[in-house]
Amino acid sequence: MRLGTPVLLATLAITAGCTQLQEQQEQQEQQEQIARLSAQIDALGESLGRTETQLKELRVDQNVVVADLAAGRAGISQLEQAVQHLPDAMKALCPEQDPVVVECPANRVQRIFVSGDKMVIGELETVWIDPPGLSLNARIDTGATTNSLNAEDMVEFERDGDNWVRFHVRDTDSKDLIEIEREVVRYVRVYQQADPGGTRRPVVSLRLHLGDVSDPFEFTLADRSHLNHQILLGRSFLTDIALVDVGRRFVQPRYRPTRSD
Numbered sequence: 001m002r003l004g005t006p007v008l009l010a011t012l013a014i015t016a017g018c019t020q021l022q023e024q025q026e027q028q029e030q031q032e033q034i035a036r037l038s039a040q041i042d043a044l045g046e047s048l049g050r051t052e053t054q055l056k057e058l059r060v061d062q063n064v065v066v067a068d069l070a071a072g073r074a075g076i077s078q079l080e081q082a083v084q085h086l087p088d089a090m091k092a093l094c095p096e097q098d099p100v101v102v103e104c105p106a107n108r109v110q111r112i113f114v115s116g117d118k119m120v121i122g123e124l125e126t127v128w129i130d131p132p133g134l135s136l137n138a139r140i141d142t143g144a145t146t147n148s149l150n151a152e153d154m155v156e157f158e159r160d161g162d163n164w165v166r167f168h169v170r171d172t173d174s175k176d177l178i179e180i181e182r183e184v185v186r187y188v189r190v191y192q193q194a195d196p197g198g199t200r201r202p203v204v205s206l207r208l209h210l211g212d213v214s215d216p217f218e219f220t221l222a223d224r225s226h227l228n229h230q231i232l233l234g235r236s237f238l239t240d241i242a243l244v245d246v247g248r249r250f251v252q253p254r255y256r257p258t259r260s261d
Contacts, residue, residue, distance in 0.1 A: 119211045119241060122248035127231060128209035128255040132178045134171060135254065136230050138210075140244050144234030146188070147217055149206070150224035152177065156184070156202065165202045167221060169230060182206070188220055211252040213241060 127138045129149075151167035158164065163184040168177040182204035189198040205216045217237055224230055238244065245251065 118243045119213065120245055120248075120251055121210070121242045122251045123244065123246045124229070124249040125210055125233075125252055126250060126254045127233075128257065129169075129231070130207045130209070131180050131182075132169065133257070134169065134178065136169070136172060138231035138233050139229040140233050140238070142235065142238065142244055144232055146203075146234050146236050147219045148222055148224065148232040148234070149204075149219040150227070150230035151221035152223055152225055154202075154221060154223070159183075163202070165204065165221065170225070172230075185218060190220065190222070208237070209255040209257075211242075 121140060123140050125138050125140060126135055128135050150169060151165075152170065154165060154167040156163065156165050164181060165184055166179065166181045168179055170177055184202045185205050186203050187200055188203055189200050191198040199222075201220050201222055203218050203220050205218055207214065208217045219231075224232075
């Protein structure tokens with residue numbers, strides 16, 4: 001069947017209209033895309049402008065920092081020069097002075113004399129023994145021949161072929177037991193009423209400080225823990241050194257060692 005002319009014309013008209021409409025849509029899309037690109041270009045231009053402004057500000061800040069660093073270097077140079085001249089300035093402000101000489105007494109402890117050059121002591125005195133470097137109260141007994149020291153837990157042993165003894169003394173203040181090891185100088189036999197056969201006791205040498213006396217003395221070791229005083233000083237200490245006033249106690253000042261002791 002052949003189409004008529006009117007139908008053909010209508011078909012051509014519709015086709016032309018569709019083509020024109022499509023072209024218009026494409027033109028509109030192109031215009032919108034161009035508008036978007038233009039907006040983006042404008043935004044980039046604004047961002048570039050801000051960046052240039054920030055760069056200018058950074059250059060200004062950089063110049064300020066450079067100037068500050070230069071000023072700091074100049075200040076440091078001036079300070080170094082001042083430090084170099086400081087010793088001379090100090091000498092000018094603080095001239096050297098002659099040293100002050102202070103005369104110290106020969107003895108740290110004032111000794112009490114009577115009847116010539118003998119020291120007066122009471123029936124009780126505080127003495128310092130070394131070792132171990134400890135203050136103990138001593139009873140003065142003019143009837144005893146030798147000096148005696150309390151020795152707890154006494155153990156005798158041999159060292160390099162010599163006789164030694166290990167024992168403890170008790171700190172009067174802390175009540176702690178302090179260990180001492182000393183070589184045995186000799187042995188003595190001590191006789192008492194309750195021990196007619198006598199007891200063999202070791203004798204050791206310890207340095208004793210009392211008043212201005214600071215010399216080694218021999219001590220017989222015995223367990224005196226049942227007695228009130230750990231040290232007994234007899235005639236072996238008193239002879240040619242001290243006189244005893246039995247009516248007095250702690251006559252001599254307490255010995256206090258110095259760093260050089």
